[in-house]
Amino acid sequence: MYQAATIKQIAQALSVSVSTVSRALSDSHEISEETKKLIRAYAKKINYRSNPIARSLKNGRSNSIGILVSDIANSFFSQTINGIESIAYEKGYHVIITQSHDSYEKELSNLSHLASRSVDGILISMSSQTTNYEHVKELHERGMPIVFFDRIINEIDTFKVATDNFKASFEATKMLIKKGNKKIAFLGNAPQLSISIERLNGYKAALDESNIVFDEQMVQYCLEGGRNVEEISNALTYFSSATVDAIIIASDQVSISAMRVLSKTPDAEKLTIIGFSNSDVIDLLSPRISYIRQNAFEIGQTAAQMLIKIIESTYPIYEFETKLLDAELHWIES
Amino acid sequence: MYQAATIKQIAQALSVSVSTVSRALSDSHEISEETKKLIRAYAKKINYRSNPIARSLKNGRSNSIGILVSDIANSFFSQTINGIESIAYEKGYHVIITQSHDSYEKELSNLSHLASRSVDGILISMSSQTTNYEHVKELHERGMPIVFFDRIINEIDTFKVATDNFKASFEATKMLIKKGNKKIAFLGNAPQLSISIERLNGYKAALDESNIVFDEQMVQYCLEGGRNVEEISNALTYFSSATVDAIIIASDQVSISAMRVLSKTPDAEKLTIIGFSNSDVIDLLSPRISYIRQNAFEIGQTAAQMLIKIIESTYPIYEFETKLLDAELHWIES
DNA sequence: CTGAAAGCGCTAACAT
DNA sequence: ATGTTAGCGCTTTCAG
Numbered sequence: 001m002y003q004a005a006t007i008k009q010i011a012q013a014l015s016v017s018v019s020t021v022s023r024a025l026s027d028s029h030e031i032s033e034e035t036k037k038l039i040r041a042y043a044k045k046i047n048y049r050s051n052p053i054a055r056s057l058k059n060g061r062s063n064s065i066g067i068l069v070s071d072i073a074n075s076f077f078s079q080t081i082n083g084i085e086s087i088a089y090e091k092g093y094h095v096i097i098t099q100s101h102d103s104y105e106k107e108l109s110n111l112s113h114l115a116s117r118s119v120d121g122i123l124i125s126m127s128s129q130t131t132n133y134e135h136v137k138e139l140h141e142r143g144m145p146i147v148f149f150d151r152i153i154n155e156i157d158t159f160k161v162a163t164d165n166f167k168a169s170f171e172a173t174k175m176l177i178k179k180g181n182k183k184i185a186f187l188g189n190a191p192q193l194s195i196s197i198e199r200l201n202g203y204k205a206a207l208d209e210s211n212i213v214f215d216e217q218m219v220q221y222c223l224e225g226g227r228n229v230e231e232i233s234n235a236l237t238y239f240s241s242a243t244v245d246a247i248i249i250a251s252d253q254v255s256i257s258a259m260r261v262l263s264k265t266p267d268a269e270k271l272t273i274i275g276f277s278n279s280d281v282i283d284l285l286s287p288r289i290s291y292i293r294q295n296a297f298e299i300g301q302t303a304a305q306m307l308i309k310i311i312e313s314t315y316p317i318y319e320f321e322t323k324l325l326d327a328e329l330h331w332i333e334s
Numbered sequence: 335m336y337q338a339a340t341i342k343q344i345a346q347a348l349s350v351s352v353s354t355v356s357r358a359l360s361d362s363h364e365i366s367e368e369t370k371k372l373i374r375a376y377a378k379k380i381n382y383r384s385n386p387i388a389r390s391l392k393n394g395r396s397n398s399i400g401i402l403v404s405d406i407a408n409s410f411f412s413q414t415i416n417g418i419e420s421i422a423y424e425k426g427y428h429v430i431i432t433q434s435h436d437s438y439e440k441e442l443s444n445l446s447h448l449a450s451r452s453v454d455g456i457l458i459s460m461s462s463q464t465t466n467y468e469h470v471k472e473l474h475e476r477g478m479p480i481v482f483f484d485r486i487i488n489e490i491d492t493f494k495v496a497t498d499n500f501k502a503s504f505e506a507t508k509m510l511i512k513k514g515n516k517k518i519a520f521l522g523n524a525p526q527l528s529i530s531i532e533r534l535n536g537y538k539a540a541l542d543e544s545n546i547v548f549d550e551q552m553v554q555y556c557l558e559g560g561r562n563v564e565e566i567s568n569a570l571t572y573f574s575s576a577t578v579d580a581i582i583i584a585s586d587q588v589s590i591s592a593m594r595v596l597s598k599t600p601d602a603e604k605l606t607i608i609g610f611s612n613s614d615v616i617d618l619l620s621p622r623i624s625y626i627r628q629n630a631f632e633i634g635q636t637a638a639q640m641l642i643k644i645i646e647s648t649y650p651i652y653e654f655e656t657k658l659l660d661a662e663l664h665w666i667e668s
Numbered sequence: 669c670t671g672a673a674a675g676c677g678c679t680a681a682c683a684t
Numbered sequence: 685a686t687g688t689t690a691g692c693g694c695t696t697t698c699a700g
Contacts, residue, residue: 006678007678008678016686017686017688020686022680023679023680023685031685031686049449050678053391053676054391054692055679056678057677058677058691072416072431073412081406082433095430095431096428097429115383116383116386118428280590281593281613284619284620285620286618341694342693350670351670351672353670353694356693357670384693388694392694392696393676393695394676
């Protein structure tokens with residue numbers, strides 16, 4: 001097996017103490033330039049690299065952060081992760097990615113896995129099947145730095161980053177109205193998710209502003225977050241039979257799954273669809289779909305910056321900010 | 335700050351020694367059932383979790399494996415990662431994912447990052463811009479367990495897993511020929527990649543079997559692996575002007591980018607396209623494209639199993655296997 | 669069956 | 685300017 005060099009070996013080889021080596025390598029001012037040079041040269045020669053695990057044990061920090069998302073195959077999340085990584089890397093942190101696949105059980109086990117002190121903080125986007133937040137609360141109360149992004153929860157007071165979902169949904173709905181659609185339906189992810197609630201509120205507000213009466217029947221949810229195509233198929237069939245003009249789809253995965261269903265639906269062109277999606281091929285799908293693209297990369301960057309701020313803060317932080325970023329509406333004339 | 339419970343605390347609280355606690359928690363046979371029960375109960379009560387960093391330092395293993403892929407947003411890779419995770423999780427390993435974004439520099443720094451972070455082994459799919467393999471060789475020679483998947487290299491003797499690219503490409507080309515296409519072009523990723531070479535060979539063999547003379551002019555490569563749309567656009571324009579009947583696209587990312595270009599090309603329907611792709615919406619794109627879907631999840635699982643086998647092997651391994659998995663050809667009649 | 673003690677590699681307070 | 689020592693949390697001989 002591969003045996004890495006240690007400061008002890010360097011110390012013995014040069015007949016100095018380990019502390020001298022340690023200090024020399026961290027460029028301490030209390031070591032003479034000569035010895036520093038000597039030690040650095042030898043360290044380089046035997047290709048010494050400091051053991052991060054030992055250092056972690058010593059100073060109680062692992063210099064790694066955990067990420068919990070529902071699915072990395074989801075374009076929104078893979079883009080967010082790229083944003084997170086760009087900041088983490090720059091600041092010297094490793095990133096450990098875990099996926100809940102929208103399962104509460106998986107979320108639970110991933111969080112406890114991450115929490116067992118191997119990460120300095122966690123970036124969380126909630127699973128769509130989670131309705132009980134005790135596990136996150138406990139983690140937070142025990143002092144684990146946490147930042148929520150995308151699917152945030154109000155129950156915990158910390159930094160949060162997301163798209164301005166209300167605004168994005170409001171504007172999308174207004175656009176649908178402006179284009180002459182009368183009967184507009186809303187198809188969401190699980191109802192307790194922040195993204196579902198905020199996007200529904202934006203939708204309602206837009207209807208309201210145009211004096212369209214909100215109709216409870218025009219709202220359907222996908223409890224399994226778009227994984228279950230049948231769920232979506234049922235909702236779409238229901239909307240069709242209710243002679244809906246347009247649908248706003250409030251989730252990336254649901255948008256894609258809905259497109260799959262619609263591609264096999266004869267009269268799909270009659271429906272105007274606008275969906276939240278960060279898929280890089282959303283504009284190539286048929287039938288055509290207008291879409292709302294979130295600023296995923298920047299959401300990731302912001303979340304990572306916030307988390308590292310908490311981790312590196314010497315004093316406890318009591319003032320937390322919730323940052324909302326604008327999304328882009330891409331209207332496709334059909 | 336968050337302070338985790340330690341075995342020391344348990345020991346003091348129950349007036350036993352730390353070693354007793356350690357042994358009790360690892361279910362050693364030399365501890366009485368009574369004390370075990372007592373200790374486990376208290377450990378559970380204060381929510382004790384063993385500190386993996388301390389354990390790593392002690393036994394020289396981190397129980398984590400590193401992954402290096404070009405891009406997690408690529409469906410093939412996100413599916414592969416899911417396969418890797420399923421095995422890793424089951425066997426008690428953490429997974430640290432890094433992306434090269436097909437850059438040689440990034441690959442270099444990620445690998446040294448992973449190595450110094452003391453992962454127990456690394457799963458590698460080479461960047462398309464890498465032509466010098468010294469960095470990987472050195473890592474391997476220093477004893478780091480490595481398994482290559484998808485984009486493998488011959489220069490290093492270890493376990494490897496990939497699609498049977500020759501066969502997949504051979505069959506796809508045969509299908510194109512069978513469907514009456516005469517002039518068949520090949521569009522690949524970077525030419526030194528194993529996936530490019532093997533798929534080109536399969537293409538050549540199929541032409542050969544049908545007595546079609548191989549024409550060097552009918553082969554184009556994308557040096558930037560599909561990131562640069564212009565590169566692809568040029569290749570496609572070139573093929574068009576050469577009145578090609580069909581194109582086989584030998585890379586996931588290139589397939590998607592090519593579709594983007596073709597969606598804006600007037601006579602795109604005249605071309606028959608067949609591309610390697612694991613995108614979950616490939617069948618919804620327009621124009622229609624036939625596709626070769628790799629068994630990504632299983633590739634990931636196999637690679638992870640191989641790596642863990644190396645890591646956990648007590649004796650050095652000298653016999654290495656290269657496993658090739660079949661892909662599925664999805665022919666779409668247009 | 670249980671305890672004492674060493675040590676994994678590193679840092680830092682406390683000597684000298 | 686350099687050395688000594690203790691200790692981070694855990695496992696594992698070695699001693700009872």
